Amino acid sequence: MDKTDQQLVTEHLDGDEKAFHGILKRYLKPIYAFIYRLTDNQDMSEDIAQDTFIKVWKNLDKYDTKYSFKTWLYTIAHNTTLDWLKKKKAIVFSSFEDSEGENYFTTSLADNTLLPDELFLQEENKKLLTESLDKLPLLYKEILTLHYQQELSFIEIAHIVNKPLETIRSQHRRGLILLRKILTDTNAPKN
Amino acid sequence: MEKNYAQILKGIPSVEPRAVLYSNILAKIEKIQVLMARLRLALWSTLVLSTAIGFGYSYTYLVRELSSSDFFQYLSLVFSDGGIAMLYGKELLLSLVETIPLFSITVVLFGGFVLLGGLVSMVRDSRKAFYKFA
Structure with a gap:
């Protein structure tokens, strides 16, 4: 054992x-x-x-x-x-943040839409998902990685990054909204 | 919504480290342990050397004090004339206590324990400092 x-x-x-x-x-x-x-x-x-x-x-x-x-x-x-x-001065700010660090997409999009079904089905979209996740701001990326890939609870994540629980929940929602925006924009048919 | 995302995000392939990373970490830790053992060995060596010198001096002083006091004479009475020793036991005991160089004995014993402890630590750290871990 x-x-x-x-x-x-x-x-x-x-x-x-x-x-x-x-x-x-x-x-x-x-x-x-x-x-x-x-x-x-x-x-x-x-x-x-x-x-x-x-x-x-x-x-x-x-x-x-x-x-x-x-x-x-x-x-x-x-x-x-x-x-x-x-x-290393390697913290790169996401292109989705404005000068105050606010993410304008997350405040303007509705958050109750599912992702397109085809994203689940295509193996090659794993690369797309990885690239999309990499485009997120560091904190969103960290929270989503810890929660979904490392299977940690929000309480544990709050302790790790030393932020209040409600902040983590809110940043998690914003991260998902932004991820959806990136994925749907990338997957949208090009005119 | 969350179940939808959970499925997607769990599907992202996890990046694996190179196989050599595991052994590199252990090698680095071993290096630190060897360095710490060598530092401790240097400190213990200094302590043991200074304690040994101090022990030598205090032991010599103790022997001189004992031989110049009447302690051995009183003590020899116990073995040479047991009857007298029993008869004047209380006075003999008081005389022994008065003549024993207690302070010097304490210093020698303390020094001896420190020296012994230092030697044991030196042996332990010299094994770690100069031999690879199994």
Whole structure:
């Protein structure tokens, strides 16, 4: 039977070197995928993932077992990624934001329309989806990735990005609205 | 609406890291552990050396104090004339307590424990500092 995160942490703190290997095996791929979604750069993602897990290893004795290990780990990954992006001045503002950082599409579109059915059916649209997601502002991209791909709750995401829960819910809705706009514009028949 | 998006977003292929990333992370951690062990070894070596010098001096002083006091003479009475020792037990005990160099013994014992602890830590850290992990 697989050990829980708490068991692996306890074993590591008790001196079992192999326990950290278990944590690394379990979380390396999802953490890397999350980081890559934010950076869109393989080399940078590898460096950030390396930094993240080294910070995790150094600070495991400070981890409070009352809280979810997954949330704690993603918080470190989130903070490390932002630090890297700030250092490299690589935070690119989305072309969908105005000078005040507001997204004018999300305030003007109705949000109760489903996406076109053909988007579900065509395999090649996975590339389209990935490209569309990459065009979103960093925070929307992060929330959608954490919620749908990493399967974290809004409460956990709020803790990771250190924002109020209602802000996360609202940013999530805006992210979906903008994603729909990008997808439908891209998929619209060209005249 | 959310179920619609959940289906789409979960379908986005996840990017996998290169296989070498796992071993790179472990190698970096091992490097840090070796470096920390070497730093600790350097600190312990300094402590052990200074403690050993201090221990040597305090031990020599203790031996000198013991030989100049009457402690051994009183103690030898216990073994040479047990009857007298029993008869004047209380006075003999008081004399032993008065002549024992308690402070020097405390310093030597403390120094000995620190030296022993330092040596144990040195051995442990030298293994980590100079041998690869299994």
